[in-house]
Amino acid sequence: MPVAALDLDDPSLEGLVVVDGDRAVLTPEGRLLANEVAVRLRTDVAVGVGRRAQAGDDGTGGTSKT
Numbered sequence: 001m002p003v004a005a006l007d008l009d010d011p012s013l014e015g016l017v018v019v020d021g022d023r024a025v026l027t028p029e030g031r032l033l034a035n036e037v038a039v040r041l042r043t044d045v046a047v048g049v050g051r052r053a054q055a056g057d058d059g060t061g062g063t064s065k066t
Contacts, residue, residue, distance in 0.1 A: 004045045006037070013040060 003024050006017060016030035016037055030037055 001041070005041050007040065007042060010040055013037065 001024050003019055003022055006013065006024050008017065008019065008024065016027055016033055017024045018027055019025075026034060026037060
């Protein structure tokens, strides 16, 4: 999920989420307690939703237009 979607200063998220670039990623413990993370998602911040772009991704899903 986008980092902006969580208040990473919330002490109850310690050990449940790690930051990987611009993404917040659940740890193994976070996956077990995913509902605890989900209830802390921020609703006051607009975040982009959709698949994560990969380097060199032209949006064609790997298909060639030849």
